[in-house]
Amino acid sequence: MNGNSLNIEKRNSGPGITVMHAAYLLLILIAPFAGVHVLLLLSLGVFFWLRFSGRATSDNRGEISLAFSMSLMFLVSAVFESFSYHLPLYIVLGAFAISAVGSHNWYSPESGKNSGFGSGGGRVKRKGFSLLWSSVFLGLRILAAFLAGYWVIYWQGFPVSPSLVFFIAVIGAVTGSLFESIPSRIDSNISVPLGAGMTMWIFEEFRYWVPPERMLIALAFSLLLGCLAYRAKIADVSALLSAALLGVLIIVFSGLSWYILLLAFFILGGGFTRYKYAYKESIGIAQAKDGIRSYENVFSNSTAALALAVAHGVFPELSLPILYAYLGTVATATGDTLASEIGTTAKGRPRMITTLKLANPGEDGAVSGLGELAALLGSAVIGLLAYLLGVSDNLLLSVLVTTAGGFFGTNVDSLLGATFQKWGKLSNSGVNFLATFAGAGISGGVYLLVSGF
Template sequence: MLIFPFLSREILLLIFAGAGVYGYITNSDRNITNLIVSVVLLLLISITANLYSYSLPKYIIVSAIQISTIGFTSATIVRCGAKKDLQENTTNLPSSLALLIAGGSSAFIAGSWYAYWTAAVSYELIFFIAVIGAITAALFESIPSSVDRLFSMTLGSAMAMWILAAFGYTVAPLHLLIAFIFALFLGYLAYRTTIADISAVLSATLMGVLIIVFSNILWFVLLLTFFILGGVFTKYKYNYKLDMGIAQEKGGVRTYENVFSNSTAALVLAIAYGIYPQHSNLITYAFLGTVATAAGDTLASEIGTTARQTPRMITNLKSTKTGTDGAVTSLGELAAFGGALAIGILGAAFGFVEHIIPAILITCAGGWGGTNIDSLLGATFQKNGYLSNSGVNFVATATGALISGILYILVL
């Protein structure tokens, strides 16, 4: 208390008790230091936020501590057999599951205990953010980085929980668990069929839980359709694309970058759907447009590059070599339209819209338009180093949503 007078007794107890347990098992002074630094940083953020009439609740910090100590320790035990001499090991699926279960459970218990004595907070909200915090931490642990994993896990999980707590959106625990199990199971299937790596599984699980909770399960199924189409058509004439030097890396296995670059716009729209129900129709059409763009762009890339015709630059229609950023072919344009059409038909079949034919046409327009925006950005901003491939995908999917949203306003 003399060293950190702004800390409550409960916070100090959790910091040093949690760090002590973790340090005993891992025998790592560096990890203890990184944990304490990350927690102190969160407390400083909390104090600074209070100065500007914002609030980072301390029960969120308490939950983040548990995820980073109990959760990460459980993952380490599963991965390395509780050895004292731990090396930097590649994350595996069982260890990630251990982190999710142990971290999420301990975060909920500790957060509820702290909130009981200090703040009137719904236990449903604490459970919701504990699950999201644990998934976020597991995702950060699975991503190779020069930043210490314990540091990024603590800060990352706390920030994710803070954002959701600020919405004040609650969900029934049973509904949340069903969403979590469903999303994780589908992610596991993608992992087993070599469509996704562990980081993609956890990213998709995080996306899935949030999309299902804020909208419904069919929104997530529609988004998964894009990933399935991408995974299947990545294998299409793969040896030919490999010989040409244009095949996807790692055999086409999707990573967290693929998930977030193509799905962030969809996630934002799903959350907006739950928060702003008065604009549900507009948001639904924008969602269809962004998913159609992701599907259309993926099919255009995977199928269009196998065309026997000479590709042309979208900017000036000059001939170029296959695989050049911004190159288009007739086959690729047709594939893009087909991918967007598939999303439009599925959206109508799932009951997303009332006006079926206009909805399919608007979805196709958004998807095809967004795909060509992707090509245009690739030929300009990506070629000149202003945007990465992930950045191009994000802007293109957001543009596809914008196109479909504007057309909805104008037509319907």
């Protein structure tokens, strides 16, 4: 890991930080005994005091945002409680523990935007991203979220396993750090607690968890691979955290082999992005940022895979259709990436998929024979790898179903690119998102037809 030093340019030490952390600690301590309505009034009091007492300056804007976010989530929890439905208090307190830990934002001269983990506090100017520093704070966030959540359930006698609280804490901490790594006009003291809180709430509803040691192993493995991708300049910080979140969830809900299949897509995609890169750059069709992937690339190609992996754990009775749908979505992402990166280097001009007229290399919706072959081979590799990893026990069925989904999903991507993307209705990420779901549907449907399920 890279342990680059941090050069602190400015750090706030005004009353806003002291007040917010003291107020937060007080709310944590009294939360199990006060009830959500009292906590709502207290958090609103802190917000209005910071906002309208003459302390509202650019220096403590983060503290005001955090107080606003806290009030908003307590309000949601109170309203839901009135309708006999619950946003659990331990989720709310855990989300704010994640946001309150580590006031260590920094300014990245590379992007010109706030790009660090952590919320609140001052800005730190540095020459690089410290994997070691951010991993330490991620660990602190997990611990803080767990302790805050466990404090509440212990004193309230809430029927929740500590293992579930830890499971939720890990998911929330990684999600919060991911939200903070994404450049945005929204203050991180709003995006981090709300993003982490809503994600924690979603997974709390499943009441699915694994032992803490398994969760930690999954997190360590996912982070390690993400860090290697970052060091290899395949992924940026947001992609690192996105892959870590995906890895944790896919491993605990479906297994390591499922995650390795998704990793195969990222490795093949990253590798073939560099294929004849100079040539692709010379004609203006190379991937931006030297082919380094961001969170948009990760989620646009992997959301369908994540949804299916979670469904596999929650609905074991549908394991086989979900498995083959998963293989189809990974094959689509792989086939589409290889078709784009290899097909654009073909001799001769490609043709538009909708009209078969000659098109320019790299044009949305343009296809070539070489690209179609790359899509077929890339999809087949995923099917073969699934068999070798033991995910599927039928080689012919695995390759057939996966290749069908990947190939047709890739061409759905081209069709959407030639129509909705050209019309300005979809971005490239939107096209990838829909195509991977289409590939999943095709593979799942082919499996049902072939197996007579």
